[in-house]
Amino acid sequence: xxxxxxxxxxxxxxxxxxxxxxxxxxxxxxxxxxxxxxxxxxxxxxxxxxxxxxxxxxxxxxxxxxxxxxxxxxxxxxxxxxxxxxxxxxxxxxxxxxxxxxxxxxxxxxxxxxxxxxxxxxxxxxxxxxxxxxxxxxxxxxxxxxxxxxxxxxxxxxxxxxxxxxxxxxxxxxxxxxxxxxxxxxxxxxxxxxxxxxxxxxxxx
Amino acid sequence: xxxxxxxxxxxxxxxxxxxxxxxxxxxxxxxxxxxxxxxxxxxxxxxxxxxxxxxxxxxxxxxxxxxxxxxxxxxxxxxxxxxxxxxxxxxxxxxxxxxxxxxxxxxxxxxxxxxxxxxxxxxxxxxxxxxxxxxxxxxxxxxxxxxxxxxxxxxxxxx
Numbered sequence: 003x004x005x006x007x008x009x010x011x012x013x014x015x016x017x018x019x020x021x022x023x024x025x026x027x028x029x030x031x032x033x034x035x036x037x038x039x040x041x042x043x044x045x046x047x048x049x050x051x052x053x054x055x056x057x058x059x060x061x062x063x064x065x066x067x068x069x070x071x072x073x074x075x076x077x078x079x080x081x082x083x084x085x086x087x088x089x090x091x092x093x094x095x096x097x098x099x100x101x102x103x104x105x106x107x108x109x110x111x112x113x114x115x116x117x118x119x120x121x122x123x124x125x126x127x128x129x130x131x132x133x134x135x136x137x138x139x140x141x142x143x144x145x146x147x148x149x150x151x152x153x154x155x156x157x158x159x160x161x162x163x164x165x166x167x168x169x170x171x172x173x174x175x176x177x178x179x180x181x182x183x184x185x186x187x188x189x190x191x192x193x194x195x196x197x198x199x200x201x202x203x204x205x206x207x
Numbered sequence: 208x209x210x211x212x213x214x215x216x217x218x219x220x221x222x223x224x225x226x227x228x229x230x231x232x233x234x235x236x237x238x239x240x241x242x243x244x245x246x247x248x249x250x251x252x253x254x255x256x257x258x259x260x261x262x263x264x265x266x267x268x269x270x271x272x273x274x275x276x277x278x279x280x281x282x283x284x285x286x287x288x289x290x291x292x293x294x295x296x297x298x299x300x301x302x303x304x305x306x307x308x309x310x311x312x313x314x315x316x317x318x319x320x321x322x323x324x325x326x327x328x329x330x331x332x333x334x335x336x337x338x339x340x341x342x343x344x345x346x347x348x349x350x351x352x353x354x355x356x357x358x359x360x361x362x363x364x365x366x
């Protein structure tokens with residue numbers, strides 16, 4: 003089964019709009035936490051074959067810190083908030099004052115701070131999506147994974163929908179205006195059946 | 208050094224010497240590398256799930272029948288089953304999920320399929336919680352496994 007054969011142009015546009023609303027809410031949440039301006043780029047929707055996932059990213063083997071948040075409710079799936087190494091370290095230092103040396107050796111405080119940032123952002127996204135669609139959605143217990151970017155993305159998409167031979171990702175880039183090197187990548191992976199519910203609620207199924 | 212071929216998730220490639228087969232970011236997936244050590248014909252498959260009986264699906268995603276399909280293609284290219292040997296890597300549990308461990312099930316199924324085909328498994332690096340990238344040299348049969356280690360450094364081991 004392939005998403006590619008099932009989605010219309012209009013539905014893809016709606017997914018972008020959902021990205022806008024969700025990421026906008028997540029950016030506000032981050033901005034409140036670190037007291038800095040956070041901007042979002044125009045969302046992109048990727049519909050890629052499983053075998054091509056590693057081509058979407060310029061450096062799939064880069065070490066990154068990702069918070070994986072399961073979505074429960076009427077439109078289940080997974081949310082992923084990914085920071086590259088430098089961004090993750092800076093965010094931790096904004097919140098607790100000390101900058102960790104290596105992402106692979108975070109102490110309990112540092113990793114829980116990072117996990118919580120990801121959790122709050124993913125939850126904000128889901129709250130916005132839930133309000134927009136009037137579908138009941140909530141987030142489950144988050145997990146923090148420090149590993150290769152490509153593997154985290156692949157693993158999450160497999161968990162979200164193993165029946166499909168391709169992956170749909172609503173990609174949102176968040177930027178902190180006065181520190182150029184902080185970038186976040188927030189993306190949603192809908193589960194089989196979830197998009198149909200979202201589209202039907204919005205009258206475009 | 209031969210040319211490199213990158214294999215995506217749920218795909219397999221069969222190639223002649225000298226080729227290096229590569230796959231990136233194996234989490235719970237398993238990279239199965241099989242080689243005819245005399246004729247130097249090799250194959251790599253990036254297995255995603257244990258098995259399917261539904262033939263409308265992309266078969267190369269599954270250990271069974273994916274591995275068998277790859278072996279058939281190797282034999283068609285002139286490889287001889289008697290010279291086969293296998294090395295595997297992957298099957299990690301990157302997200303600490305309770306109960307349902309796809310990585311472990313994938314590794315078990317891969318081993319079962321290899322046993323049923325009488326292909327000896329001569330080396331493996333499986334399990335734990337780290338993702339892996341692998342490079343399989345058809346010329347020598349060496350399998351290089353890359354993982355993120357301490358201090359954000361990438362560790363490479365040869366199996």
